[in-house]
Structures are given as structure tokens and as C-alpha cells.
Amino acid sequence: MSDSKVFKNFINGEWVQSKSGQTYENRNPADKNEVVGVFQKSNAADVKMAVDAASEAYKKWRLYPAPKRGEILYKIAQRLLADKESLSQQMTREMGKVINETRGDTQEAIDMTFYMAGEGRRLFGMTTPSEMLNKFDMTIRQPLGVCSFITPWNFPMAIPSWKMMPALICGNTVVIKPATETPLSVANLIQVCHEEGIPPGVVNMVTGSGSALGDPLINNPAVRVVSFTGSTEVGRKISQACATDFKHCSLEMGGKNVQIVMDDADLDLAVHGALWGAFGTTGQRCTATSRIVCHKDIVGKFTSMMIERARSLKVGNGLDASIEMGPCINQGQLDTVLSYIEIGKKDGAKLVTGGERLTGGDYDKGFFVQPTIFGEVTQSMRIWREEIFGPVLGIAVCNDLAEAIKMANDTSYGLSASIYTRDINKAYTAMRDVYTGIFYVNAPTIGAETHLPFGGTKETGNGHREASTAALDVFSEWKSVYVDFSGSLQRAQIDNQ
Ligand code: UN1
Numbered sequence: 001m002s003d004s005k006v007f008k009n010f011i012n013g014e015w016v017q018s019k020s021g022q023t024y025e026n027r028n029p030a031d032k033n034e035v036v037g038v039f040q041k042s043n044a045a046d047v048k049m050a051v052d053a054a055s056e057a058y059k060k061w062r063l064y065p066a067p068k069r070g071e072i073l074y075k076i077a078q079r080l081l082a083d084k085e086s087l088s089q090q091m092t093r094e095m096g097k098v099i100n101e102t103r104g105d106t107q108e109a110i111d112m113t114f115y116m117a118g119e120g121r122r123l124f125g126m127t128t129p130s131e132m133l134n135k136f137d138m139t140i141r142q143p144l145g146v147c148s149f150i151t152p153w154n155f156p157m158a159i160p161s162w163k164m165m166p167a168l169i170c171g172n173t174v175v176i177k178p179a180t181e182t183p184l185s186v187a188n189l190i191q192v193c194h195e196e197g198i199p200p201g202v203v204n205m206v207t208g209s210g211s212a213l214g215d216p217l218i219n220n221p222a223v224r225v226v227s228f229t230g231s232t233e234v235g236r237k238i239s240q241a242c243a244t245d246f247k248h249c250s251l252e253m254g255g256k257n258v259q260i261v262m263d264d265a266d267l268d269l270a271v272h273g274a275l276w277g278a279f280g281t282t283g284q285r286c287t288a289t290s291r292i293v294c295h296k297d298i299v300g301k302f303t304s305m306m307i308e309r310a311r312s313l314k315v316g317n318g319l320d321a322s323i324e325m326g327p328c329i330n331q332g333q334l335d336t337v338l339s340y341i342e343i344g345k346k347d348g349a350k351l352v353t354g355g356e357r358l359t360g361g362d363y364d365k366g367f368f369v370q371p372t373i374f375g376e377v378t379q380s381m382r383i384w385r386e387e388i389f390g391p392v393l394g395i396a397v398c399n400d401l402a403e404a405i406k407m408a409n410d411t412s413y414g415l416s417a418s419i420y421t422r423d424i425n426k427a428y429t430a431m432r433d434v435y436t437g438i439f440y441v442n443a444p445t446i447g448a449e450t451h452l453p454f455g456g457t458k459e460t461g462n463g464h465r466e467a468s469t470a471a472l473d474v475f476s477e478w479k480s481v482y483v484d485f486s487g488s489l490q491r492a493q494i495d496n497q
Contacts, residue, residue: 004025004035004036004037004038005037005038006023006037006038006039007037007038007039007040007183007184007187007207008040009040009042009046009050009204009205009206009207010187010190010191010194010203010204010205011046011049011050011053011204011205011206012049012050012053012056012057012200012201012204013194013199013200013201014200016049017040018040018041018042018043018046018206018208019042019043019045019046019049020040020041020042020043020045020046022040022041023038023039023040023041024038024039024041024180024208025037025038025039026038026039026094026180026181026182026183026184028093028094028096028366029095029096029181029326029327029328029329029330029366029367030093030096030316030317030318030319030326030327030362030365030366030368031317031362031365031366032365032366033365034093036090036093036094036184037094037183037184037187039183039184039207039208040206040207040208041207041208041209041212042206042207042208042212042213043208043212043213044212044213044215044216046206046208046213047175047177047206047213047216047217047220048216048220050175050204050205050206051146051148051175051204051216051217051220051222051223052222053200053201053204054146054173054174054175054201054202054204054222055145055146055173055222056201057173057199057200057201057202058143058145058146058171058172058173060199061171061172061173061199061202062143062171062172063171064171064199066119066120066121066123066169066170066171067120067121068120069120069168069169069171070116070117070118070119070120070121070169071117071120072196072197072198073113073114073116073117073120073165073168073169074113074114074117075196075197076113076117076192076193076196076198077110077113077114077117079192079195079196080106080109080110080113080189080192081110083188083192084103084106084107084110085103087106087157087185087188088102088103088105088106089102089319090184090185090188091105091106091156091157091182091184091185092318092319092326093184093319094156094181094182094183094184094185095153095154095156095181095182095185095329096282096318096326096327096328096329096366096367097154097281097282097284097318097326098318098323098324098325098326099318099319099321100321101280101281101318102318105155105156105157105158105185106157106158108155108157108158108161108450109157109158109160109161109189111449111450111451112158112161112162112165112450112467113161113165115165115450115451115467115468116165116166116168116169116471117165117169119166119169119469119472120169123141123169123170123472123476125138125139125140125141125478126138126139130482131492131493131496132484132486132490132492132495132496133486133490133496134484134485134486134487134490135482135483135484135485135486135490136482136483136484136485137480137481137482137483138480138481138483139478139479139480139481140478140479140481141170141472141476141477141478141479142171142476142477142478142479143170143171143172143475143476144172144224144225144248144475144476144477145172145173145222145223145224145225146172146173146174146175146220146222146223146224146225147163147167147172147173147174147175147223147224147225147226147227147475148175148176148177148217148218148220148223148225148226148227149163149164149167149174149175149176149177149226149227149228150177150210150214150217150226150227150228150229150230150238151163151176151177151178151179151186151229152179152229152230153179153180153181153182153329154281154284154285154286154329155285156178156179156182156184156185156186157185157186157188157189159229159252160176160178160185160186160189161189162450162454162466162467162471163176163227163466163471164176164189164193164203166471166472166474166475167225167227167475168198168202168203169472170472170475170476171476172224172225172475173201173202173203173204174202174203174204175204175205175206175217175223176190176203176204176205176206177205177206177207177208177210177213177217178205178207180207180208180209180210181329181330183205183207186205187205187207190203190205210230210234214234214238215241218238218241218242218247219241221245223247224247224248225247225248225249225250225474225475226238226242226247226248226249226250227249227250227251227466227474228249228250228251228252229251229252229253229286230252230253231253231254232253232254232413232459232460235251235252235253235462238251239251239462248474248475249462250462250464250466250474251461251462251464252286252454252455252456252460252461252466253286253413253456253459253460253461254286254387254413254415254459254460255285255286255287255288255290255387255413255415255416255456255460256290256291256384256385256386256387256411256412256413257277257287257288257289257290257291257413257415257416257417257418257436257445258289258290258291258292258293258407258408258411258417258418258434258445259273259274259277259289259291259292259293259417259418259419259420259444259445260292260293260294260398260401260404260405260408260417260418260419260420260421260430260434261274261292261293261294261295261298261302261419261420262295262401262404262419262420262421262423262426263295263297263298264421264422264423264426265295265298265420265421265422265442266420266422266442267298267301267302267305268305269420269442270302270420271302271305271306271309273289273418273420273442273443273444274289274292274306274393274444275306275309275310275313276444276446277289277418277444277445277446278290278371278373278391278392278393279310279313279324279325279371279391279393280325280444280446281446282325282326282327282328282369282390282391283388283389283390283391283392283393284328284329284333284389284390285446286415286456286460287415287416287438287445287446287447287448288389288445288446289393289418289444289445289446290387290388290392290393290394291377291384291393291394291396291408291411292393292394292395292396293396293397293398293404293407293408294395294396294397294398295397295398295399295400295404296397296398296399299375299395299397302395303352303373303375303395306352306353306373306393306395307352307353307373310353310354310371310372310373311353311371313325313371315358315368315370315371316362316363316368317362317366325371325391327366327367327368327369328367328368328369328390329367330367331367333367333389333390334357334367334369334390336388336389336390337369337372337388337389337390337391337392338357338369340382340383340386340388340390340392341354341355341372341392343382343383344374344377344381344382344383344392344394347380347381347382347383348376348378348381349374349375349376349377349378349381349383349394350374350375350376351372351373351374352373352374352375352395353370353371353372353373354369354370354371354372354373354391354392355370355372356369356370357369357370358370369390369391370391371391371393372391372392372393373392373393373394373395374392374393374394374395375395376395376396376397377394377395377396378396379396379407379410381394384396384410385411385412387413401426401429401430404419404430405429405430405433405434408430408434409433409434409435411458412458412459413456413458413459413460414435414436414437414456414457414458414459414460414461415436415437415438415455415456415457415460415461416436416437416438416439416440416445416446416448416456417430417434417436417438417439417440417445418439418440418441418442418443418444418445419431419434419440419441419442420442421441421442427441427442435457435458436456436457436460437453437454437455437456437457437460437461437465438454438455438456448467450467450468451467451468452467452468453465453466453467453468453470454466454467454468455470
């Protein structure tokens with residue numbers, strides 16, 4: 001412990017200790033003996049300081065020209081690119097996912113930052129004709145003020161960047177509380193922001209638990225936007241808290257994503273996609289594939305191909321480049337996964353591969369579980385309905401496309417879905433009728449790109465989208481501007497009739 005690096009909060013351009021005087025250890029999920037860093041266990045007083053700093057900084061930042069804000073974002077993106085390998089290695093140590101995937105996570109932050117840097121010279125509004133003579137109509141985007149972010153551990157740098165970069169380019173200031181498990185990646189992002197020219201107070205970071213910091217982050221009257229990625233249960237509470245003061249509230253929550261495999265699909269491709277969708281990031285993605293709906297004529301073949309491939313996946317410490325699946329994030333998540341495996345068995349699903357915690361040797365140091373597949377899953381089972389957030393896949397059978405679409409929609413969530421088919425008519429029908437925010441054809445349910453809207457329907461979201469220009473709508477408000485240069489009073493709807 002004495003050798004571990006101590007990380008502080010970042011408030012008003014400085015690294016500062018928490019007023020609580022308390023810290024916590026952040027450990028590597030692949031090796032519990034390794035302390036990745038010691039972080040501040042912050043309290044409400046720290047949050048208040050951060051929000052005050054962000055409020056003060058907002059006065060100048062909102063007036064700093066957007067193209068200039070964009071220039072700073074370009075520098076941040078370039079720096080993240082230069083440091084990509086080191087940032088990704090650190091991310092694997094704190095989060096566990098394999099190095100190729102943490103490189104992807106860092107790259108997603110780079111993409112988002114470049115994209116939003118470009119927005120500095122766009123932030124398009126519209127100009128339209130006026131119904132009056134000698135009058136000009138237009139819209140401009142205006143920032144809102146201080147934004148609070150509560151971010152998850154599964155995409156420790158990408159998701160913070162989805163929130164931070166559009167907020168900053170619009171002229172808002174930020175207080176971010178990273179997930180307790182992954183503060184290092186956010187500290188790294190903040191450090192880059194600081195070194196590349198983000199002024200003091202414009203970005204602030206406070207580490208600690210959501211239960212201690214959630215209320216002060218959401219209820220401070222200076223906070224005008226709250227953006228959260230996490231469980232539907234917490235999201236619902238945040239939404240209710242924001243409603244009282246009409247704060248903008250953007251929520252990305254659970255998923256129970258489905259891959260449909262039709263009888264005319266390229267089976268090899270469908271198997272590849274399902275493996276990546278279900279076991280990539282150890283199944284710990286909101287977009288992870290947790291349900292397969294497979295046509296009855298090919299389900300036997302598909303299942304045996306899946307079993308063979310899942311058994312050969314190499315599980316271990318993600319820093320070893322040959323490893324294909326890392327650990328669960330912590331003991332709690334491992335316990336959840338193991339308990340859902342028991343629930344699946346009890347509910348009558350057929351465990352076809354996996355199902356056990358991995359033990360012995362280096363496995364004992366971390367939270368490793370086998371890639372697990374259930375067959376004969378039916379719609380009444382809990383493993384069909386509930387988000388597990390781990391490497392557990394359930395395969396169910398359908399008779400035709402219409403039934404597959406019905407089954408796909410039989411969930412309270414609506415983030416991502418995919419279909420594997422060679423029939424264009426089936427692909428377009430499913431694209432239209434599966435009610436999700438993201439849809440893939442002949443590709444897995446994971447793999448969104450930053451320039452398209454990201455988010456989901458039903459209990460996955462509250463109507464907002466992250467990434468792309470859609471994110472600008474969360475972090476700005478429209479102002480409609482009418483300029484009358486006629487020199488006389490012109491009454492709309494009256495004087496031009
Ligand atoms: C998440 O699942 O929490 O689309 C985010 C994807 C990634 C982002 C996932 N680009 O799978």
C-alpha cells in the first residue's frame with residue numbers, strides 16, 4: 001500500500017485531497033494482489049467545491065469561441081493518440097478487459113474528441129425566411145452551465161469522453177465522478193485535458209462511491225445537466241431527482257440484446273459475431289449479446305459450433321496478447337454471474353458449455369468465469385429477461401422471422417439487436433420492426449461508431465442519445481432569434497395577412 005501511487009481529486013485546475021481525509025484502493029480484477037492506485041473517498045464538501053469551481057469557470061468558458069474550444073479538443077485527441085498504448089495498458093490493469101479491447105476503448109475516446117473538435121466550427125443552427133418583410137430568423141445553440149457525469153467501469157475512457165467532449169464543445173463545464181472501479185482512466189483523461197489547455201475549473205473530477213456523491217452531484221442547483229450510464233434502477237432515481245428542478249437528464253441504462261440467426265444465414269459469420277457479442281468485454285457491455293434467437297432448422301448446428309468455439313476461448317489476464325476474455329470486474333459481479341448460472345439451471349435451461357468459476361494457478365488471483373452458454377431458453381426464464389452483465393449467453397428457438405421479431409421485442413430493454421440473414425427482405429423487415437436504438441445486419445450487437453447516435457428505447461434510455469450530433473441536443477438548448485430590421489413594429493401572424 002505504501003508503494004502505491006495516490007491519486008487526488010481534480011478541482012479548479014489542481015489535484016487536491018478529499019476533505020474526508022479518506023482513500024480507497026483500486027485493485028486489478030485479474031490479480032487482486034495488485035493495487036492499481038489509491039484514490040480519494042470523497043464527500044459532499046468535495047463535490048460542492050468542484051461544482052463551485054465549474055460554475056465560476058462557466059462564466060468565461062461559455063464565451064470562449066467554439067472553434068477555439070475545438071482547437072483544445074484537437075490537441076487532447078492528438079495527445080490521447082500519442083499516449084494510446086500506455087493509457088490502454090493502464091486501463092487493462094484497472095478494468096480487466098483484454099488489451100486489444102482497451103486499445104479500442106481509448107480509440108473510441110480519440111474518435112469522439114476529434115469528432116467534437118470539428119463541431120467547434122459547425123454547431124449548426126438554421127436560418128430560415130421570416131414571414132415578415134425585412135426580418136431575419138435563425139437558431140443558435142446555447143450551453144446550459146455545469147454538467148454532472150456519473151460514468152461506468154466497463155468503458156472507462158470512451159464513455160466519459162462521450163459525455164465530456166460534446167459538453168465542452170457546447171460551452172458547458174464539467175464535474176465527473178468515475179466508477180469506483182475505474183478512476184485511473186478518467187484521471188488520465190483529465191490530466192491530458194489539463195496539460196493540453198482546458199482552463200482551470202472547466203473540467204473537475206471527484207472520486208468515490210455513487211451512494212455518497214450521487215445526491216450532491218445531482219441536487220446542487222448550479223448543476224443543469226446530469227448524464228448517467230449504469231443500471232435502470234439507479235437511472236430511474238436520477239431521473240426523478242432531476243425532474244424536480246427540470247434539469248436536463250440523459251440516461252443510458254440496461255440492455256438485453258438479441259442476435260437473430262435465420263436459416264439462410266452464413267453460419268460461420270453468425271457464430272463469429274455471437275462469440276464476439278457475447279464474450280467480448282467478458283459480456284460486460286450494455287450492448288452485449290445475451291440472447292440468441294435461432295431458426296429451428298439450424299439451431300442444432302449453430303449451438304454445436306458455438307460450444308466448440310466457446311470452449312477454445314482463452315481466458316486470463318488481458319495484458320497477455322493471446323488472451324481472448326478477461327475477468328469479471330469484481331467479486332460482486334462474479335457472484336451475480338454465478339448466481340444467474342444457477343437460476344438458468346433451476347429454470348430449466350440446458351447448460352451446454354461453461355458454467356463454472358475458473359480456479360487454480362493465476363485464476364485464483366482474479367474473478368474469472370468460463371464463457372457460458374445455455375440452450376433451450378424460453379421466454380419465461382429469468383436469464384431471458386434480466387440483464388446479467390457477464391459472459392452468459394442464452395439460445396432460444398424460433399419458427400420463422402415473424403416469431404423471431406416478436407421474441408426479440410419481448411424485453412423491457414431496447415438498446416441493440418442484430419440479424420444474420422442473406423435475405424434482404426428479412427433484414428429490412430427486422431430493421432424496421434425490432435424496437436431498439438441500434439440495429440445491425442450481419443454484424444454483432446456490439447461495435448457502435450462514435451458519429452452515429454448511441455442509446456436505446458424502453459427501459460434502456462429516456463429518449464436522449466449519446467455521441468454524434470445527437471449529443472449536442474443534450475448539452476445545449478435552442479435559442480430562436482428574430483432580427484427585425486424594418487424599423488417599424490411588425491406583428492407576427494397579424495400584420496402580414
Ligand atoms: C457499452 O456497451 O456500455 O457499441 C458501450 C459498443 C461500444 C460501446 C459500448 N462502442 O459496443
